[in-house]
Amino acid sequence: DADVTQTPRNRITKTGKRIMLECSQTKGHDRMYWYRQDPGLGLRLIYYSFDVKDINKGEISDGYSVSRQAQAKFSLSLESAIPNQTALYFCATSGGNTEAFFGQGTRLTVV
Amino acid sequence: KNQVEQSPQSLIILEGKNCTLQCNYTVSPFSNLRWYKQDTGRGPVSLTIMTFSENTKSNGRYTATLDADTKQSSLHITASQLSDSASYICVVRSGGGADGLTFGKGTHLIIQP
Numbered sequence: 001d002a003d004v005t006q007t008p009r010n011r012i013t014k015t016g017k018r019i020m021l022e023c024s025q026t027k028g029h030d031r032m033y034w035y036r037q038d039p040g041l042g043l044r045l046i047y048y049s050f051d052v053k054d055i056n057k058g059e060i061s062d063g064y065s066v067s068r069q070a071q072a073k074f075s076l077s078l079e080s081a082i083p084n085q086t087a088l089y090f091c092a093t094s095g096g097n098t099e100a101f102f103g104q105g106t107r108l109t110v111v
Numbered sequence: 112k113n114q115v116e117q118s119p120q121s122l123i124i125l126e127g128k129n130c131t132l133q134c135n136y137t138v139s140p141f142s143n144l145r146w147y148k149q150d151t152g153r154g155p156v157s158l159t160i161m162t163f164s165e166n167t168k169s170n171g172r173y174t175a176t177l178d179a180d181t182k183q184s185s186l187h188i189t190a191s192q193l194s195d196s197a198s199y200i201c202v203v204r205s206g207g208g209a210d211g212l213t214f215g216k217g218t219h220l221i222i223q224p
Contacts, residue, residue: 004154042200042216043155090154099145100202100212102154 003027006091006103013081013110021076021106023091030095032074034058034066037088037105046089049074081110113138117201117215125223128191132218134184134201142204142211146175146186149198149217158186158199188220196222 004025013019025032034046045058047066055066063085065077078085091103115136124130136144143162147155159168161177161184168175172195174187188195201215 040216043214045212092154099157099160102156104154105152107152 002104004091004093004101004103006089006106008106009104010107011109013108015082015110017081019078019081019108021089021091021108023074023076023103024072025074025091025093025101026072027093027095027101028071029093029101030071031093032068033092033094033100034064034074034076035090035092036060037090043090046076078108078110081108083110086110113203113205113213115201115203115213115215117199117218119218120216121219121221123221123223124191126191126193129187129189130191130220132186132188132199132201132220134186134215136182136184136201136203136213136215138182138203138205138213140206141179141182142206144175144177144184145202145204146173146184147200147202149200151197155200191222193222193224196220 007022031050033048035043037043044060046064048056049068052068067075086109089106092100094100118133145160146158148158149155158173159170159175163179172189177184198217198219200217203213204211
């Protein structure tokens with residue numbers, strides 16, 4: 001089983017719909033992150049959490065929200081999806097200054 | 112503002128040839144630098160990590176170098192294989208800030224038979 005699991009792997013949704021992307025990890029790490037990857041722009045940080053009760057905005061948090069339900073789970077929500085949120089989304093975990101472990105990604109298309 | 116610049120943006124080489132990817136960074140304070148390999152449609156996977164005191168580190172056919180004075184790193188791939196086709200991302204960790212990670216945009220490498 002993967003250390004960092006994202007669901008769904010692919011999703012097509014309509015403009016205005018609410019969608020949730022889920023992430024779970026078995027690494028036992030405290031830190032979890034959500035990134036967005038667009039062609040030519042690299043990975044950009046949306047939100048991050050250092051603990052269950054800790055939520056922090058990243059570089060591009062507008063239009064997104066997150067929930068850290070447990071140490072192992074970190075979900076990303078798009079309250080009202082729009083086409084420019086079409087992208088590849090990655091969840092990652094790390095244990096402080098250690099390597100970041102990435103999930104397999106969720107390809108989201110908003111039509 | 113912390114930045115990581117990678118070059119070239121894309122590269123095509125023949126199988127069996129060597130290549131070198133470059134990474135220049137302006138990240139302060141510097142903690143470490145990692146090279147990640149990202150296969151198409153997959154998450155990035157760490158290849159090497161370089162700390163301030165390390166000049167070179169190898170992982171099989173991958174060799175990373177770091178010049179902390181000029182703030183440059185390179186990733187050298189020897190005897191390339193078709194499976195090396197991927198994006199290679201340079202990531203620098205700083206001692207502070209949000210997630211402490213600054214990502215380069217990556218070099219897209221294509222190995223042709």
